[in-house]
Amino acid sequence: MIDKLEFILALARERHFGHAAEACGVTQPTLSAGVKQLEEQMGVLLVNRGSRFQGFTPEGQRVLEWARRIVGDSRTMREEINSLRHGLSGRLRLAAIPTALAMVAALTTPYREKHPNVQFTIYSRTSIEVLELLDNLEIDAGITYVENEPLGRVNTVPLYREHYRLLTAADAPLGNRDRVSWAEVAQVPLCLLTPDMQNRRIIDRLLKSAGGESRPTLESDSMILLYSHVRTGRWASVMPAKIADTLGLTDTIRAIPISEPEAVQTIGLVVPAREPMTPITAALVAEARRVAPQLSG
């Protein structure tokens, strides 16, 4: 029964019988039969088909909601019972937006000291993808913006506020300044994240409201790539202070605070709004609450 509900979950995220089957480790006919059996038990069609997957019926969407809940609960139960025996163990799956990647270590390091048997899997994703993964039970927690775009049914723990820096060579224009404005930044050719990243959209908004325009010379979804360009001394970028500090400055590259307006965005931990949480997730939330005061500032 519960495995059939897992089929529905897989189908919801893959939107393809064959792929969903593969994700569940069964063959396509098995998954088809499972879905069909659910439909017989419920007495309603759950999936609209016409030679290909065409989404869920209204009833199917309700079943999907329940499936998330029931499957989530049964996993949490297993994990909880396991923790009672072996202490906290298993795998913590986490997804973070690229600009927050540098601070994940501030969470994982103390966590690992307390619970050495927990393993980590950490994905770099856009803020939207983080929420999708959370919905689909593919991750246990996410790190993303907690104020701007609408979140789903999740609980949040604020971690720190993002301050922006202009990264540029000391001998470049503006390179000798102690402080620059967004209007000034708008004049510089920048390396920025791709527009599917919320960080980019935020920076675009800030540039625009300063009367400038966002015409980045180079786009990428990798912070490492952006930074490696800045390091050559021939490119500039705008990054949150946290990650700029982590990447490390050289004597030739400076990270200049941007003021007017002093732009801050709150980054936080995001977990499914379900009580109780899995022990592994609960421990992460506890760690986040403990660490947050040290991070902010």
Add this chain to the structure above:
Amino acid sequence: MIDKLEFILALARERHFGHAAEACGVTQPTLSAGVKQLEEQMGVLLVNRGSRFQGFTPEGQRVLEWARRIVGDSRTMREEINSLRHGLSGRLRLAAIPTALAMVAALTTPYREKHPNVQFTIYSRTSIEVLELLDNLEIDAGITYVENEPLGRVNTVPLYREHYRLLTAADAPLGNRDRVSWAEVAQVPLCLLTPDMQNRRIIDRLLKSAGGESRPTLESDSMILLYSHVRTGRWASVMPAKIADTLGLTDTIRAIPISEPEAVQTIGLVVPAREPMTPITAALVAEARRVAPQLSG
């Protein structure tokens, strides 16, 4: 998987493998195998055995909690999907304390007008049993005292407040009074509910605090039996006003308000504290909210 969890639920309430199996409609070896398989999956013993059922291990108790939730959710899902198709239909299982039985009709009658396809099963139980049945998913809602004794994880909707009446023949001692005190009532030989009923415990308390003592001439767990004795004109009883009115007075039997103290107890609807509720239960809660103002007074 879910059916195995149902085994655990049955075992928790029957505390006996054979009886639990019968309640699930399977044989005892089947239930034993099911529990054993759960234990293997979890990697822990869930039930303490020693030639007979000896309760759950700590892990077993946690699994039991989860089982209540998961099984409850899966039933709610089925019911919800069914309601989407056929409108509200199915069976509403309700348990009420005896003194509240007379007012159940005030709930079921308007409910039935709106949802004619819902069938009712209504049990008369003690307040403690009502809560147990609720815990074990054996009823959808209960009607009981919502203030006095501690409730479990439930939500409540207050319905009305109980006022007490002395039921006695007009020509008996006190029979001509418009008002009597608890101290006076304590002098009369009474027919009361058995002491396992909370109503009896409340009345005992009131009599005692008025300096009297509870020495009922006759005890029963049936309000009808109590009333039939009162009707002979040779017995007296103390009942809530609601049920006294419903049973109907004759010219020879009077229901005399008892004052000093004016004793009131709040009776309310009690449903599992789980969101969302089954559609059938949700409709009952809505009806209770609607009806409550008319009942109280």
Add this chain to the structure above:
DNA sequence: ATGGGTTGATAGAAGATGTCTATCGATGAT
């Protein structure tokens, strides 16, 4: 139009799981 590629449904065989009856061993009461 037509042919190739894709998608999900179907059929039938093999395997896994669930359930039953019958029986046993342990425990506790008389």
Add this chain to the structure above:
DNA sequence: ATCATCGATAGACATCTTCTATCAACCCAT
């Protein structure tokens, strides 16, 4: 000591699940 009760176990049978192989419908490109 004897009996009754309770839950575990064994073995047979049935059901359900899953697989491989194949099919029909559809889409798209030529």
